[in-house]
Amino acid sequence: xxxxxxxxxxxxxxxxxxxxxxxxxxxxxxxxxxxxxxxxxxxxxxxxxxxxxxxxxxxxxxxxxxxxxxxxxxxxxxxxxxxxxxxxxxxxxxxxxxxxxxxxxxxxxxxxxxxxxxxxxxxxxxxxxxxxxxxxxxxxxxxxxxxxxxxxxxxxxxxxxxxxxxxxxxxxxxxxxxxxxxxxxxxxxxxxxxxxxxxxxxxxxxxxxxxxxxxxxxxxxxxxxxxxxxxxxxxxxxxxxxxxxxxxxxxxxxxxxxxxxxxxxxxxxxxxxxxxxxxxxxxxxxxxxxxxxxxxxxxxxxxxxxxxxxxxxxxxxxxxxx
Amino acid sequence: xxxxxxxxxxxxxxxxxxxxxxxxxxxxxxxxxxxxxxxxxxxxxxxxxxxxxxxxxxxxxxxxxxxxxxxxxxxxxxxxxxxxxxxxxxxxxxxxxxxxxxxxxxxxxxxxxxxxxxxxxxxxxxxxxxxxxxxxxxxxxxxxxxxxxxxxxxxxxxxxxxxxxxxxxxxxxxxxxxxxxxxxxxxxxxxxxxxxxxxxxxxxxxxxxxxxxxxxxxxxxxxxxxxxxxxxxxxxxxxxxxxxxxxxxxxxxxxxxxxxxxxxxxxxxxxxxxxxxxxxxxxxxxxxxxxxxxxxxxxxxxxxxxxxxxxxxxxxxxxxxxxxxxxxxxxxxxxxxxxxxxxxxxxxxxxxxxxxxxxxxxxxxxxxxxxxxxxxxxxxxxxxxxxxxxxxxxxxxxxxxxxxxxxxxxxxxxxxxxxxxxxxxxxxxxxxxxxxxxxxxxxxxxxxxxxxxxxxxxxxxxxxxxxxxxxxxxxxxxxxxxxxxxxxxxxxxxxxxxxxxxxxxxxxxxxxxxxxxxxxxxxxxxxxxxxxxxxxxxxxxxxxxxxxxxxxxxxxxxxxxxxxxxxxxxx
Numbered sequence: 001x002x003x004x005x006x007x008x009x010x011x012x013x014x015x016x017x018x019x020x021x022x023x024x025x026x027x028x029x030x031x032x033x034x035x036x037x038x039x040x041x042x043x044x045x046x047x048x049x050x051x052x053x054x055x056x057x058x059x060x061x062x063x064x065x066x067x068x069x070x071x072x073x074x075x076x077x078x079x080x081x082x083x084x085x086x087x088x089x090x091x092x093x094x095x096x097x098x099x100x101x102x103x104x105x106x107x108x109x110x111x112x113x114x115x116x117x118x119x120x121x122x123x124x125x126x127x128x129x130x131x132x133x134x135x136x137x138x139x140x141x142x143x144x145x146x147x148x149x150x151x152x153x154x155x156x157x158x159x160x161x162x163x164x165x166x167x168x169x170x171x172x173x174x175x176x177x178x179x180x181x182x183x184x185x186x187x188x189x190x191x192x193x194x195x196x197x198x199x200x201x202x203x204x205x206x207x208x209x210x211x212x213x214x215x216x217x218x219x220x221x222x223x224x225x226x227x228x229x230x231x232x233x234x235x236x237x238x239x240x241x242x243x244x245x246x247x248x249x250x251x252x253x254x255x256x257x258x259x260x261x262x263x264x265x266x267x268x269x270x271x272x273x274x275x276x277x278x279x280x281x282x283x284x285x286x287x288x289x290x291x292x293x294x295x296x297x298x299x300x301x302x303x304x305x306x307x308x309x310x311x312x313x314x315x316x317x318x319x320x321x322x
Numbered sequence: 323x324x325x326x327x328x329x330x331x332x333x334x335x336x337x338x339x340x341x342x343x344x345x346x347x348x349x350x351x352x353x354x355x356x357x358x359x360x361x362x363x364x365x366x367x368x369x370x371x372x373x374x375x376x377x378x379x380x381x382x383x384x385x386x387x388x389x390x391x392x393x394x395x396x397x398x399x400x401x402x403x404x405x406x407x408x409x410x411x412x413x414x415x416x417x418x419x420x421x422x423x424x425x426x427x428x429x430x431x432x433x434x435x436x437x438x439x440x441x442x443x444x445x446x447x448x449x450x451x452x453x454x455x456x457x458x459x460x461x462x463x464x465x466x467x468x469x470x471x472x473x474x475x476x477x478x479x480x481x482x483x484x485x486x487x488x489x490x491x492x493x494x495x496x497x498x499x500x501x502x503x504x505x506x507x508x509x510x511x512x513x514x515x516x517x518x519x520x521x522x523x524x525x526x527x528x529x530x531x532x533x534x535x536x537x538x539x540x541x542x543x544x545x546x547x548x549x550x551x552x553x554x555x556x557x558x559x560x561x562x563x564x565x566x567x568x569x570x571x572x573x574x575x576x577x578x579x580x581x582x583x584x585x586x587x588x589x590x591x592x593x594x595x596x597x598x599x600x601x602x603x604x605x606x607x608x609x610x611x612x613x614x615x616x617x618x619x620x621x622x623x624x625x626x627x628x629x630x631x632x633x634x635x636x637x638x639x640x641x642x643x644x645x646x647x648x649x650x651x652x653x654x655x656x657x658x659x660x661x662x663x664x665x666x667x668x669x670x671x672x673x674x675x676x677x678x679x680x681x682x683x684x685x686x687x688x689x690x691x692x693x694x695x696x697x698x699x700x701x702x703x704x705x706x707x708x709x710x711x712x713x714x715x716x717x718x719x720x721x722x723x724x725x726x727x728x729x730x731x732x733x734x735x736x737x738x739x740x741x742x743x744x745x746x747x748x749x750x751x752x753x754x755x756x757x758x759x760x761x762x763x764x765x766x767x768x769x770x771x772x773x774x775x776x777x778x779x780x781x782x783x784x785x786x787x788x789x790x791x792x793x794x795x796x797x798x799x800x801x802x803x804x805x806x807x808x809x810x811x812x813x814x815x816x817x818x819x820x821x822x823x824x825x826x827x828x829x830x831x832x833x834x835x836x837x838x839x840x841x842x843x844x845x846x847x848x849x850x851x852x853x854x855x856x857x858x859x860x861x862x863x864x865x866x867x868x869x870x871x872x873x874x875x876x877x878x879x880x881x882x883x884x885x886x887x888x889x890x891x892x893x
Contacts, residue, residue, distance in 0.1 A: 218427040218428045221383070221422065222429070222490070222493070224414070225381055225414055225420040226414065226442045226493060226494070227412060227415030227416055228415070228441065228442065229411070236441070237430045237432075237433070241432060244432075316432065316434075316477040317479045
């Protein structure tokens with residue numbers, strides 16, 4: 001078990017270094033950072049001096065190593081656009097994105113998994129068929145369209161919910177939360193639903209397909225032949241076996257909820273990292289882009305690590321035999 | 323057995339239907355069977371005959387849209403087929419237990435044996451969890467699992483196939499049912515394990531006075547364990563009676579040909595007898611003139627003088643426990659220092675139980691695995707030393723393999739024509755597309771499928787037909803050496819006879835050399851000139867077939883021969 005985790009950790013470090021290399025090359029190849037910092041009328045000598053001062057004339061591997069060291073400390077330099085340290089910008093924005101993502105992930109799982117089970121077990125009933133049709137719509141509609149529809153109906157027509165921003169937030173140390181105020185919660189509803197719809201429908205379909213597969217196996221037939229209760233078969237045996245493959249996908253999906261909150265954040269002007277990133281792209285704000293890249297990679301790596309460990313916890317076949 | 327008493331289980335005029343788009347398929351009809359306590363009733367027939375349908379009907383577990391269209395099922399005189407769901411559930415496992423074919427897939431992989439046993443007992447019996455746990459250990463002991471106190475905490479994957487089937491049996495009898503239904507309980511197991519499981523079942527039936535219905539396609543199992551037999555053919559019971567009588571003097575022509583088709587273990591015959599009742603005499607294979615035929619061309623491989631295949635000190639290991647530290651790695655030696663020779667034109671048999679390494683030898687020869695040590699020489703050329711792809715392909719063309727499972731060895735997305743043509747195209751054995759098509763049609767004709775098969779997909783064919791496609795594909799490179807890895811063990815006895823006859827004919831016509839791998843001793847006896855016996859990766863004995871069967875030298879060979887299921891009347 002320990003060896004397993006150690007190996008996964010080593011792989012994670014390798015992944016992070018690779019991503020760091022990509023982020024680092026952004027600085028090298030997307031424009032000259034000096035140009036981005038100085039005015040038109042800065043002399044060449046002055047530019048050279050800044051270059052030297054910032055260590056930009058060192059050999060590439062020295063620069064890369066410095067980048068990795070700084071990144072490990074959470075330092076990504078100063079944003080070109082906002083003239084503030086990137087770490088500070090991210091710390092400001094991260095809670096917004098994480099709250100939005102977690103709420104929609106919980107929404108997607110809490111609705112998606114039971115619906116998947118229901119549609120698998122009651123394949124022939126009309127609610128199951130309705131869910132499946134709706135889920136097809138959910139999978140095929142683009143996220144921004146759902147967001148715009150929601151804004152149109154609940155924001156513009158009915159005027160029930162705010163159409164942009166986070167509402168009032170409360171500061172808990174450096175963490176700003178919108179979960180403790182009424183307006184914060186109200187603001188969260190539409191973006192969270194928008195972000196959750198796609199994941200939810202995907203989870204419904206995935207759980208359903210896996211569950212149907214499991215229901216066909218011999219051990220379920222044998223459980224029936226032993227006269228076990230329907231509930232024990234469905235939830236004790238079938239569901240647990242269904243979850244083994246489903247967990248991987250869910251892990252990746254939770255990662256992508258965070259990574260692809262961009263679109264939802266743009267639609268609702270949600271002050272999260274996604275919005276920061278979109279703005280950074282349009283203004284070639286490379287330190288912000290690099291930091292975002294690294295952070296998202298870290299999120300994925302951590303989620304995958306958790307998924308791998310969960311795997312071992314659920315499936316005894318993966319445990320090393322003593 | 324007094325005629326007046328109520329039988330333990332009675333099936334009256336059972337009819338099971340499966341409605342489908344193409345019409346209603348009748349899986350079982352006019353089935354009348356009775357079972358007494360302490361009795362073992364065998365139901366025998368080929369796949370699709372409706373044997374399993376009977377068991378499922380008794381359990382009330384026919385898969386929808388299938389349904390019981392007619393008839394009654396009575397347990398101690400009480401009708402159970404029309405009971406409400408919940409009451410039927412209480413009978414399942416409590417009064418009627420069932421065992422399935424494949425012990426590897428019958429157990430929930432995520433729960434310990436104890437959890438599964440306790441759950442079942444708590445569902446049906448009015449006992450505490452502690453009592454259930456104690457009983458679980460007792461049950462494992464009764465079904466012959468050593469060290470039950472510890473093993474009960476294990477997960478299914480920690481047991482071998484035979485041990486898992488014992489666990490399955492323990493689960494089926496844990497609530498002391500009156501009736502036990504066993505659907506092919508030993509088909510997935512080795513001969514020696516099969517004998518043990520059958521012993522165990524017989525003992526349990528006698529000790530507990532249970533009634534057991536055992537469903538099988540294997541006449542050997544029927545002869546071994548049953549008191550009475552019902553022979554099923556195309557959804558009907560065509561004959562029923564005491565086992566002794568059915569085996570020695572069957573009335574129905576189908577029973578007669580089914581029994582005749584079992585290859586006799588105790589003598590060698592020229593051809594495998596076919597189940598004529600269904601097959602309408604003989605195969606439709608046409609004779610061919612090798613001097614003009616495509617298959618006969620480019621066969622001048624030259625005579626190397628020595629044996630065609632020489633294997634010397636072959637060793638193959640698999641890593642079972644990976645570790646960063648080499649000393650902590652655990653290896654499993656699948657093939658251990660095996661040396662043998664196969665002469666040109668001979669059929670060499672390899673026999674052994676699963677895990678003995680016989681399939682690994684085949685895979686090493688055709689290059690699917692690379693050996694850790696040892697040499698393989700084919701027609702005097704060292705295969706293990708070859709590095710050039712061109713060189714290797716030249717020799718690979720000369721050896722082809724036929725796999726055990728006809729369902730997974732053909733690409734389901736390719737038409738039969740392309741499947742058979744692939745090796746021809748790969749080895750560039752034909753000048754033009756038209757020629758390839760011509761050759762493929764010819765091959766399909768030759769293996770008895772007909773040219774119409776070329777445009778269809780594998781799933782449209784039965785297991786036996788698919789195995790013919792595999793044979794056609796293997797022949798497509800005009801091979802000199804054919805490796806057959808359990809080519810018929812997934813097939814019914816009647817189909818097995820056809821495929822083996824086809825292989826035999828081809829071997830004679832084309833002068834093929836063959837490595838024939840099987841766990842089935844009677845089949846080995848009919849097919850092979852010489853036989854090697856393998857166990858735990860070691861080659862224990864090599865002998866001429868007749869000598870091996872009449873005068874086995876190694877104790878393990880004797881043991882295997884003793885276990886061979888025999889028809890009682892032939893013993």
